[in-house]
Amino acid sequence: MSNANIIDKHRQAYQEEAREVLVELESSLLELNERPDDGELVGRVFRSMHTIKGSGAMFGFDEVASFTHHLETAFDEVREGRLTVTSKLVDLSLEAVDLIKRMLDEPDGASGAENTIADGILVRLRELTGITDNKLSETPPSSTPPQLSSKEGQIQDWMIRFAPGPDLMRNGTNPLLLLRELRQLGDARVTANMTAIPPLSELDPECCYVSWEIQLTTTECREAIRDVFMFVEDCCELTVDLIAVESPSPVELTTKAFEEQRRNPGRREHDKPDSASSIRVPAAKLDQFVNLVGELVTVQARLVEIAAGRDDPEVLEVSEEIERLTTALRENSMSIRMLPIRATFERFRRLVHDLARDLHKNVELTIEGADTELDKTVIDQLNDPLMHLIRNSMDHGIESPEARVAAGKPPTATIHLSARHSGANVLIGVTDDGRGIDADAVRARAVQNGLVAAEVQLTEAEVFSFILMPGFSTAKQVTDVSGRGVGMDVVNQRVEALRGRIDIASKFGSGTRVTLRLPLTMAIIDGLLVRVGQDFFVLPLANTLECIELTRQDIEKANGNHVAHIRGEMIPYIRLRDFFDIDTNRPEREQIMIAETEDGRYGFVVDEVLGDHQTVIKSLGRLYRQVQFVSGATILGNGTVALILDPHRLVQEVIRGSVRSPRGHPNSTAAASCGKEGLFSKSP
Amino acid sequence: MPATVEDRENLSLVRLEGAIDIASAAELKSVLVSVLASKKEIRLTLEGITELDITALQLLYAAERDASKAGFPFLLTGSVSNEISAAVTDAGLVKLLIQQ
Numbered sequence: 001m002s003n004a005n006i007i008d009k010h011r012q013a014y015q016e017e018a019r020e021v022l023v024e025l026e027s028s029l030l031e032l033n034e035r036p037d038d039g040e041l042v043g044r045v046f047r048s049m050h051t052i053k054g055s056g057a058m059f060g061f062d063e064v065a066s067f068t069h070h071l072e073t074a075f076d077e078v079r080e081g082r083l084t085v086t087s088k089l090v091d092l093s094l095e096a097v098d099l100i101k102r103m104l105d106e107p108d109g110a111s112g113a114e115n116t117i118a119d120g121i122l123v124r125l126r127e128l129t130g131i132t133d134n135k136l137s138e139t140p141p142s143s144t145p146p147q148l149s150s151k152e153g154q155i156q157d158w159m160i161r162f163a164p165g166p167d168l169m170r171n172g173t174n175p176l177l178l179l180r181e182l183r184q185l186g187d188a189r190v191t192a193n194m195t196a197i198p199p200l201s202e203l204d205p206e207c208c209y210v211s212w213e214i215q216l217t218t219t220e221c222r223e224a225i226r227d228v229f230m231f232v233e234d235c236c237e238l239t240v241d242l243i244a245v246e247s248p249s250p251v252e253l254t255t256k257a258f259e260e261q262r263r264n265p266g267r268r269e270h271d272k273p274d275s276a277s278s279i280r281v282p283a284a285k286l287d288q289f290v291n292l293v294g295e296l297v298t299v300q301a302r303l304v305e306i307a308a309g310r311d312d313p314e315v316l317e318v319s320e321e322i323e324r325l326t327t328a329l330r331e332n333s334m335s336i337r338m339l340p341i342r343a344t345f346e347r348f349r350r351l352v353h354d355l356a357r358d359l360h361k362n363v364e365l366t367i368e369g370a371d372t373e374l375d376k377t378v379i380d381q382l383n384d385p386l387m388h389l390i391r392n393s394m395d396h397g398i399e400s401p402e403a404r405v406a407a408g409k410p411p412t413a414t415i416h417l418s419a420r421h422s423g424a425n426v427l428i429g430v431t432d433d434g435r436g437i438d439a440d441a442v443r444a445r446a447v448q449n450g451l452v453a454a455e456v457q458l459t460e461a462e463v464f465s466f467i468l469m470p471g472f473s474t475a476k477q478v479t480d481v482s483g484r485g486v487g488m489d490v491v492n493q494r495v496e497a498l499r500g501r502i503d504i505a506s507k508f509g510s511g512t513r514v515t516l517r518l519p520l521t522m523a524i525i526d527g528l529l530v531r532v533g534q535d536f537f538v539l540p541l542a543n544t545l546e547c548i549e550l551t552r553q554d555i556e557k558a559n560g561n562h563v564a565h566i567r568g569e570m571i572p573y574i575r576l577r578d579f580f581d582i583d584t585n586r587p588e589r590e591q592i593m594i595a596e597t598e599d600g601r602y603g604f605v606v607d608e609v610l611g612d613h614q615t616v617i618k619s620l621g622r623l624y625r626q627v628q629f630v631s632g633a634t635i636l637g638n639g640t641v642a643l644i645l646d647p648h649r650l651v652q653e654v655i656r657g658s659v660r661s662p663r664g665h666p667n668s669t670a671a672a673s674c675g676k677e678g679l680f681s682k683s684p
Numbered sequence: 685m686p687a688t689v690e691d692r693e694n695l696s697l698v699r700l701e702g703a704i705d706i707a708s709a710a711e712l713k714s715v716l717v718s719v720l721a722s723k724k725e726i727r728l729t730l731e732g733i734t735e736l737d738i739t740a741l742q743l744l745y746a747a748e749r750d751a752s753k754a755g756f757p758f759l760l761t762g763s764v765s766n767e768i769s770a771a772v773t774d775a776g777l778v779k780l781l782i783q784q
Binding site for chain 2: 043192201208
């Protein structure tokens with residue numbers, strides 16, 4: 001690997017880590033705004049700044065390091081009790097965090113414009129803290145990357161003596177990481193020399209007293225060993241001496257390599273399991289991995305089908321074993337992509353803080369269920385919808401402190417972000433205790449816009465669903481924050497693209513709750529494969545409760561009504577044959593699958609239930625985007641396509657009476673237009 | 685770094701939690717200095733510690749050496765997480781744990 005490549009790799013790793021630390025720093029600053037006397041929080045802020053500064057200097061982000069150093073100095077004063085935390089200091093620090101983020105994004109360090117902003121922030125910091133120029137301008141030491149040249153050679157024994165300077169750790173370097181890196185070059189025997197450690201009372205806790213002697217057996221050359229210490233050579237004593245050369249003949253070398261390979265098949269020295277507890281993998285690689293697992297699931301389904309068609313116990317056994325492994329692999333790969341929603345939620349603390357300041361409102365953000373895990377692809381696309389919802393809430397929902405007090409509410413409003421699992425879905429809630437939505441005003445606007453006739457009776461949920469339509473806004477005044485009517489329909493589109501949906505509940509005067517219902521994962525689901533005539537469908541297993549037989553006698557017993565009597569309970573059902581207008585003969589005995597939907601239990605009548613099916617979800621493309629009761633399609637082992645149904649949507653479409661048979665079946669149309677009672681009243 | 689010290693008749697029990705690094709080193713030092721001053725056996729549990737760096741390890745080493753010179757035991761107790769074990773191994777300081 002070339003010198004430039006090594007430096008680039010380290011710089012990239014630093015950028016990634018610094019962005020994570022900045023998120024934490026932002027969150028700590030916002031908390032500090034609420035609890036300015038919390039010493040633990042001040043410590044957290046200081047530590048974050050220290051990390052950004054120290055590693056920044058190491059990896060050549062000198063502007064970042066130098067700028068952060070000034071901030072760190074200010075918070076050191078806070079830590080020492082010489083400076084108090086004010087909301088002005090927090091705001092200025094947040095501005096600085098934004099600037100550091102931008103500096104990190106610049107490929108060649110900070111631009112002129114950023115340096116000007118940085119200077120402006122530092123001037124204000126001096127004014128605010130009263131810290132002298134001298135103190136602020138004590139710049140941290142930066143490192144100069146040495147020249148590299150590395151080539152692999154024979155096995156050699158090296159003696160490395162590494163004595164960190166007293167300030168090495170204060171500059172943000174962790175010698176343990178250097179030792180760890182060294183171990184990756186070969187077989188290292190590390191001996192720590194503790195003799196320089198003074199008695200406890202005289203010990204400076206931030207100073208490094210330990211030095212090390214490392215005997216390293218490696219094929220790497222001197223330069224490669226020194227590379228490990230390339231960023232700290234200025235602040236340590238380092239000697240790298242050759243103590244022995246083992247010069248095996250080419251044959252010996254091959255034998256040795258072979259022996260090593262035999263002992264550790266597929267493993268290299270630096271792949272020791274204890275070398276790191278986690279690794280960083282680019283998201284694209286992970287997506288590729290999950291896609292491949294998806295393909296494997298499809299091929300495995302084909303194998304099951306082929307095996308079932310042959311009377312060969314051996315093939316069947318192999319097929320079952322592969323099925324078991326594929327299931328485990330699928331679950332494993334999906335779990336790798338699951339991430340807690342915490343980082344997304346925490347990011348909104350800043351939004352709420354800034355908007356509250358701009359809108360002169362007092363708002364507290366509370367978070368619940370931040371550890372709830374969701375597929376990374378879902379999380380990635382949640383940010384914008386949630387931001388729109390919070391902006392809406394802050395702008396329209398939450399009243400000014402005066403108005404709140406006048407309405408008998410506490411002056412500080414609350415926005416509550418929550419996440420929890422519900423079956424195969426995750427429910428993300430944004431709740432505020434603001435003024436709520438005036439259902440009458442929404443309805444009046446809908447009538448005015450010609451979306452609904454004035455005389456039509458609508459439930460509250462139906463009225464609120466107008467808010468999700470394009471261009472619909474009841475805001476009297478357009479503001480910078482929201483009110484242009486372009487927010488909620490975009491939110492709706494995004495959520496629907498994730499196969500999710502939005503529910504709005506609101507009590508005028510008391511607050512609003514918007515719930516996003518999202519699937520846990522985007523790629524693979526457990527489904528139940530069913531057949532109607534020659535067509536195949538998949539229903540999500542998570543919704544399915546049971547399958548029972550539906551005979552002609554049962555239908556007659558119900559007087560032709562589409563209702564099944566199951567253990568004393570009357571369960572309405574939808575016959576997929578009629579719904580999709582499948583023109584084949586109905587079998588004598590049908591199967592009814594009972595599923596739990598949000599409107600209660602419903603049955604779905606099919607010809608045959610073929611069994612469970614791991615389903616790789618394929619998107620249906622633009623043409624079918626409006627067909628909401630189909631969440632996607634899957635390719636079966638024999639190459640045919642099965643539609644994946646969304647039971648809840650299907651029931652909703654039928655209840656709303658808005659569904660039309662895809663092929664214009666007169667019965668479906670007529671039944672659907674009669675609403676629930678109409679549909680379920682008579683068997684065709 | 686939350687630290688609790690339980691004072692018993694002949695014994696001080698110290699419990700540390702979370703990550704102990706350069707930012708909490710000063711705090712760890714003051715905890716250790718105060719328990720050493722009581723001149724009793726010290727038992728420090730490593731169980732709640734998630735991360736240790738060199739600053740922490742050298743403080744523990746110094747405390748152990750000072751206690752031993754003063755003639756009372758300083759014991760590191762509790763099970764050690766993989767992270768701590770890796771840190772101690774990487775630093776070549778396994779003896780710090782073994783001696784206990």
